[in-house]
Amino acid sequence: xxxxxxxxKELYAxxxxxxxxxxxxxxxxxxxxxxxxxxxTDDVYKPFHLExxxxxxxxxxxxxxxxxxxxxxxxxxxxxxxxxxxxxxxxRTADEVEGITKDVILTRAADDKVHELGQDGGLVxxxxxxxxxxxxxxxxxxxxxxxxxSTWKAIxxxxxxxxxxxxxxxxxxxxxxxxxxxxxAIEGGAEKIALVGMSCQSSVPPVMTARKAxxxxxxxxxxxxxxxxxxxxxxxxxxxxEAKYGLKKQDMKKMNIKGVFQIWMKNGDYHEVPLKxxxxxxxxxxxxxxxxxxxxxxxxxxxIGKYNDWTLTIVRTDLGREIIIKMLEDGxxxxxxxxxxxxxxxxxxxxxxxxxxxxxxFAIPEPKLIEA
Ligand SMILES: Cc1cc2nc3c(=O)[nH]c(=O)nc-3n(C[C@H](O)[C@H](O)[C@H](O)COP(=O)(O)OP(=O)(O)OC[C@H]3O[C@@H](n4cnc5c(N)ncnc54)[C@H](O)[C@@H]3O)c2cc1C
Ligand code: SF4
Ligand code: SF4
Numbered sequence: 001x002x003x004x005x006x007x008x009k010e011l012y013a014x015x016x017x018x019x020x021x022x023x024x025x026x027x028x029x030x031x032x033x034x035x036x037x038x039x040x041t042d043d044v045y046k047p048f049h050l051e052x053x054x055x056x057x058x059x060x061x062x063x064x065x066x067x068x069x070x071x072x073x074x075x076x077x078x079x080x081x082x083x084x085x086x087x088x089x090x091x092r093t094a095d096e097v098e099g100i101t102k103d104v105i106l107t108r109a110a111d112d113k114v115h116e117l118g119q120d121g122g123l124v125x126x127x128x129x130x131x132x133x134x135x136x137x138x139x140x141x142x143x144x145x146x147x148x149x150s151t152w153k154a155i156x157x158x159x160x161x162x163x164x165x166x167x168x169x170x171x172x173x174x175x176x177x178x179x180x181x182x183x184x185a186i187e188g189g190a191e192k193i194a195l196v197g198m199s200c201q202s203s204v205p206p207v208m209t210a211r212k213a214x215x216x217x218x219x220x221x222x223x224x225x226x227x228x229x230x231x232x233x234x235x236x237x238x239x240x241x242e243a244k245y246g247l248k249k250q251d252m253k254k255m256n257i258k259g260v261f262q263i264w265m266k267n268g269d270y271h272e273v274p275l276k277x278x279x280x281x282x283x284x285x286x287x288x289x290x291x292x293x294x295x296x297x298x299x300x301x302x303x304i305g306k307y308n309d310w311t312l313t314i315v316r317t318d319l320g321r322e323i324i325i326k327m328l329e330d331g332x333x334x335x336x337x338x339x340x341x342x343x344x345x346x347x348x349x350x351x352x353x354x355x356x357x358x359x360x361x362f363a364i365p366e367p368k369l370i371e372a
Contacts, residue, residue, distance in 0.1 A: 006070040006077075007062025008036075008049060020075040020363060021046055022200035023285040025177040029204075030072030030213045033061045038180060043233040045175050045285055071213035074203030074296075080367045083203055083296050086210035087317060092295070094370040098352040099295025103315040104338035104345055106307060107324070110331055117169040119256065120303040121311035123333060124196055124224055125169045127299065127323060129162050130332050131194060136323065137221050139190035141197070142168035143176040150250035152237055156181040158188060168196075171303075173255060175231040175283055179204050182216065192221035198228045200289055202297035222319065225294020227302030227312070228286075229351055236281035240273070247271060256303070290359035290367040292352040299324065304351070305344025310336070312344050 008027075015021045023045030028036040037050045053060050062069075070076050074083070081091045088100045108121030114129065115122040131137045139160050144167065146153040154176035159165045178197045185193050195205055202225035208217035237249040247263060254264040261273040294300035298320035302312040313335075315321050327333045338345055356369035 005062070005065055005067055007067055008059035008069050009057060009062055011070050011073055011076060012049070012057045014077070015073055015075050016047060018362070019284075019288050019360065021285060022075060022198075022289055023047075023175060023177055023283075024074060024197075024201045024204055025179045026072040026074055026201075026204035026208065027069035029179050029182045030068045030208060030216050032068055032214060033066065035059060035061060036069065038177065040175075040177065040180075043235055043283065045177060045283065068213050071211035072204065072208045072216070074200065074207040078364050078366070079203065079207055080290075080295075080364070082210050083206045087206050087296060091366065097356060097369065098293035098314070098348055099291075099300075099316065101314050101316055102321055103313075103324075104348075105313050105315070105324075106305070106310040106336045106338060106340060106344075107313045107328075107333045108310050110334055114166065114169075115309065117166050118311070119169070119171040120301070121309060121333075122169065123311035123313060124226070124301055125165050126327070126333050127222075127224060128159065128165045128194060128196070130327055131222055131323065132160075132162070132165075134326075135192075137192045137194040139185040139188065139192075140165065140194040141178045141181040141185060143172060143178055143196070144168050145172065152249045152252065153234060158185045158190070160188065160190075170254065171226070171256065173232050173257060173261075174234050174236075175285065177201065182219075186219070191219060193219050194222035194224060195220055196224045196226070197294075197297075198226050198231065199291040199294040199297075199300075200228075200285075201225075202294045202300070203291070206296045222323075223296070223298045225297025225300040227293055227300060227304070227348070227351075228289075229292055229355060230286040230289075231283045232278060233281045233283050236278060240277060240281060244277075245271060245273065258303070258308070288358050288360055290356045292355035293348060302348065304347045305341040307341060307344075312338075312341075312348065314348075 084091045109115040109126035144157040154172040205220035241247040263271045298317045300314040359367045
């Protein structure tokens with residue numbers, strides 16, 4: 001970060017209102033004065049300033065020298081090279097479109113129940129359960145469905161037990177800012193927190209640490225990313241699935257995206273909606289996002305490839321490698337080489353390139369696709 005005092009005023013102008021803001025809520029969580037709110041209704045997923053003194057675009061604490069929000073934002077100024085340098089000791093090369101990796105393998109939970117409840121191989125849930133049981137973490141920030149699940153509104157929450165982890169398993173394709181559950185985890189006494197988050201969110205813990213955003217960063221002990229090309233507006237349920245196909249969200253059981261939007265209904269019916277039809281409901285915050293492969297997580301996970309019930313697993317840091325090796329050794333997960341499905345790795349690179357093309361000209365050049 002440059003020596004000048006960069007605060008909400010700069011964040012508001014350069015990220016919140018420029019199209020770069022993903023809604024990850026890093027700034028909200030990091031604010032030591034609690035003057036940032038977060039709107040997650042009406043398909044707006046954005047931070048806003050709560051104090052009226054200087055209006056919505058400036059902050060009195062920022063004027064007095066507070067810089068926490070810009071330090072915690074994984075889209076502010078040179079975020080990508082700064083985090084790469086901090087996590088890996090170097091920026092990524094032009095060829096590393098999916099970010100810097102150590103190993104790419106396929107994994108699945110050994111426990112049948114975890115595997116069955118997981119979206120793909122149940123790896124994410126298996127890691128959280130294992131990390132809780134082995135003292136790596138004491139809480140995880142995950143995503144639940146509100147109420148009895150019939151509204152399909154994804155909400156951030158804290159998991160402290162195996163049961164809670166399994167309750168949160170599976171994927172919802174609308175946005176859910178899991179970092180927002182940080183305060184609840186701290187109130188519950190958490191000291192070592194795992195974040196499960198979309199690619200944009202998994203850059204939050206390392207950017208906070210790299211830029212010394214304050215004590216929030218110190219409590220993040222594990223960072224698991226979900227590969228992501230976009231999330232959809234909540235309105236897609238009524239405006240497309242129900243209006244065109246007569247599929248009511250309260251009757252839906254599970255969904256997945258494998259080339260098409262797959263929907264399983266509670267009565268056993270199965271439907272496919274072409275992805276082309278869904279694109280009009282792409283969430284605003286995803287339209288300029290360059291990160292498909294959760295490039296700054298300890299372990300990034302995805303569901304692409306020919307093996308539907310395995311998780312494509314990208315190990316990025318020493319911590320990520322330590323956990324995956326120990327879990328393979330004690331039989332908590334089953335692994336196979338990434339080479340078993342070269343098409344999955346090829347597709348990950350192709351989708352990473354596609355996301356990088358979205359990064360706008362007005363921002364720093366590094367996240368853009370530079371052909372090797
Ligand atoms: C919105 C979204 C888009 C995705 N897009 C792709 C893609 O394009 N290509 C690809 O290969 N993989 C994608 N994934 C990742 C994939 O769906 C699986 O999450 C991943 O493979 C891990 O599977 P698993 O069985 O190991 O995880 P599980 O054990 O099922 O755990 C999944 C974890 O994700 C959390 N979660 C679920 N929904 C959300 C949400 N909306 N926001 C934040 N956290 C959530 C859950 O709380 C749970 O902890 C996407 C996931 C999501 C949520
Ligand atoms: S990208 Fe995240 S940290 Fe940056 S302004 Fe938006 S919500 Fe805040
Ligand atoms: S595409 Fe995925 S990672 Fe990027 S902003 Fe949207 S939700 Fe976040």
